[in-house]
Amino acid sequence: MKLLSSHDGKKGASSVLVILMMVVLALFGLSALTASLASVRLTEKSGEWSEEFYILEAKAEKMTAGIDSILHEAELKAVEYMKDSMFLYESGTILDEGLQKLVSLNVTEYLPKAAREDYLTRVMEAVYIAHAIKGLELAFEDMGIEYPAGLERHIIEDEAVSGIFMMFDVSEEEGTKNISVGIEVKFPGYLLEYDEGTVSGTRITGTGRYNVVEWREWQESFEYGEDIQYAEPVREN
Amino acid sequence: MVEVIISVAVLCLVCGIILRLFVSADDLRKTNVDIEKAQVLALNKMEELKTAVEPLPKDILTEPDFDGSFTLVEYFDEDWNRVHSGDEPTYLLKTIIKPSGYGLYTEGSFGNGEGSSGLTSDLFELKVIVTDRGANKELAVLESAKYYCCMGVGE
Numbered sequence: 096m097k098l099l100s101s102h103d104g105k106k107g108a109s110s111v112l113v114i115l116m117m118v119v120l121a122l123f124g125l126s127a128l129t130a131s132l133a134s135v136r137l138t139e140k141s142g143e144w145s146e147e148f149y150i151l152e153a154k155a156e157k158m159t160a161g162i163d164s165i166l167h168e169a170e171l172k173a174v175e176y177m178k179d180s181m182f183l184y185e186s187g188t189i190l191d192e193g194l195q196k197l198v199s200l201n202v203t204e205y206l207p208k209a210a211r212e213d214y215l216t217r218v219m220e221a222v223y224i225a226h227a228i229k230g231l232e233l234a235f236e237d238m239g240i241e242y243p244a245g246l247e248r249h250i251i252e253d254e255a256v257s258g259i260f261m262m263f264d265v266s267e268e269e270g271t272k273n274i275s276v277g278i279e280v281k282f283p284g285y286l287l288e289y290d291e292g293t294v295s296g297t298r299i300t301g302t303g304r305y306n307v308v309e310w311r312e313w314q315e316s317f318e319y320g321e322d323i324q325y326a327e328p329v330r331e332n
Numbered sequence: 333m334v335e336v337i338i339s340v341a342v343l344c345l346v347c348g349i350i351l352r353l354f355v356s357a358d359d360l361r362k363t364n365v366d367i368e369k370a371q372v373l374a375l376n377k378m379e380e381l382k383t384a385v386e387p388l389p390k391d392i393l394t395e396p397d398f399d400g401s402f403t404l405v406e407y408f409d410e411d412w413n414r415v416h417s418g419d420e421p422t423y424l425l426k427t428i429i430k431p432s433g434y435g436l437y438t439e440g441s442f443g444n445g446e447g448s449s450g451l452t453s454d455l456f457e458l459k460v461i462v463t464d465r466g467a468n469k470e471l472a473v474l475e476s477a478k479y480y481c482c483m484g485v486g487e
Contacts, residue, residue, distance in 0.1 A: 110339070117346050124353030131360035138367045145375060146474055152382075153457075153477035160434055160455040160479040167436045167453070174442050288444070295443030301451070303481045 147272055148312060154265040155274045159307070162261075162278060165234055166304035169226035170283060176222045177287070177294045182215060189225040194248055211289045214251075219296075220282040221247040227259060227280050238263050262309070271317060277309030366423075369412050370462035370471030373425055377460045378474050386483050387429050387456045401430035401457075422466060428459040432477070452483040 175181075176188065185199050186192045198218050206214055225247050231240055242259040243249065249256040259280035266273045284299035381387065388402055396402055407421035408414060415421050434455040455477060462472040 113343065117343070117350065120350045121346070121353070124350045124357065127357035128353050128360070131357045131364065134364045135360055135367070138364050138371070142367065142371050142472055145371065149378060149474050149476035153475070156477045156479045157455065159481075160453075163453060163479065163481055164434075164436060167438060170438060174439075178442050283438075293443065295441070297441045298438065298451070300440070300449060301482050303451075305481070 144272075147267060148274075151265055151267055151272055151274050151312075155263075155276050155310075158263055158265065159276065159278065159305075161234070162231065163304060165230040166227055166280060169223050169230055170304060172226045173219050173223035174296070177215070177219055177296060180292055180294065182218055182294075183292065189222055189229070190247055194221075194251065198251065208289075212287050215287050215289055215294060216285060217251050217253060219285060219287065221250040223282050224250060224259065224280070231259070231261065231280075235261070235263070260308070271315050273313055273315070275309060275311045275313065276307065279306045279308045280304065281306055366464065367471050370423070370464075373408075373412075374460045374462050374472040374474045377425060377427055378458065378476060381427070381429070381458050381460075382476070382478050385480070387431075387458075387478070387480055399430065400433075401428055403428050422464065423471070424461075424463045424465055426461045426463065428457075428461075430457040430459075431455075432457060449484060453479070453481045454483065455479045 172189070181188050182198050182202050185196050188195050190198065201214060202211060202218075224242075228240070228242060228246070231238075238261055240259060240261045243256050246256060246258070261278050261280070262275065263278075264273055264275050281302075281304065283302040283304055285296040286299065288295045388404075404427040405417070406414065406425040406427075407417050407419070408423040408425065409419065410422040412423065432455040436453045438451040438453075440450040456479075458474075458476050458478055460472075460474045461470055463470050
């Protein structure tokens with residue numbers, strides 16, 4: 096008669112246990128690898144998006160530089176207007192004829208001497224603004240440039256009005272990432288001295304010709320495709 | 333006996349593969365940490381440049397390269413601590429600042445006006461690169477531009 100040991104029914108149980116442990120460990124290993132791989136992909140993707148936004152920012156900065164070069168030109172022309180005493184002319188300047196005549200009369204006859212320097216500062220600002228509007232409208236025809244009608248007259252007459260405001264968008268080629276920039280044109284400011292028909296001026300130190308009033312980075316809404324691979328977004332249209 | 337040898341061999345092979353999986357996962361995690369740190373470093377540097385009034389502080393202004401650009405290099409050890417160039421750095425942060433030649437200058441006064449410092453404006457191309465020196469691999473690269481509208485004032 097064959098004697099049965101109490102262990103005979105459990106033969107091979109340790110092998111099954113070892114195999115099970117191997118499978119569990121392999122699953123852990125695989126999931127750790129997948130998670131690490133996904134993290135690397137996500138980090139690389141996030142890096143690419145930063146790169147793309149910075150390239151877009153470079154485009155916006157170049158546009159801003161283009162705008163400032165027009166404003167620089169306008170400032171030089173306003174300085175020239177003052178240096179050449181063009182405020183004494185009755186016409187033939189950037190200001191419309193009626194306004195230019197009024198400036199000439201105010202400086203030569205109507206205004207007391209003490210008030211002329213302040214008045215000429217406003218005239219210089221108006222000339223700067225007139226050149227800026229002309230230059231910007233010529234260079235950026237399709238851009239929305241907003242300013243109140245008769246702005247030069249309002250400035251000269253010291254009436255509180257809003258200035259020149261312009262908005263532009265830069266987009267990447269596919270058009271999902273965008274930057275919207277709002278620029279407000281401002282007069283840099285000069286301290287003028289009027290003496291016997293000639294004007295001298297000192298620029299207020301460190302003032303720019305514009306303010307950036309809006310700088311908004313945004314992305315159009317999108318949906319991921321079914322196969323999520325941290326790939327480029329699939330646009331709705 | 334042969335069965336035992338085969339099963340032990342298979343077991344060893346499977347163990348090796350599993351170990352390899354964990355090692356690879358750890359390597360990838362380390363790579364990911366390095367890329368993330370490099371990106372943060374590059375972003376910080378770029379933002380530092382973009383928020384500055386001047387592209388280069390006067391105390392670190394160096395001679396320009398042959399193409400007119402300025403290159404600044406910072407060194408980091410394996411734990412991303414700042415070190416000197418002679419301390420065998422593991423990572424390099426290279427910043428290249430190149431004026432575009434767009435420069436505008438505005439006089440500070442006209443006529444008999446009192447002298448005031450003029451205003452210089454220029455567009456600069458900016459590039460920040462973080463490199464793993466050992467692997468000779470670029471971990472993060474950022475390129476942009478900045479228009480500095482009011483340089484050379486306020487002194």
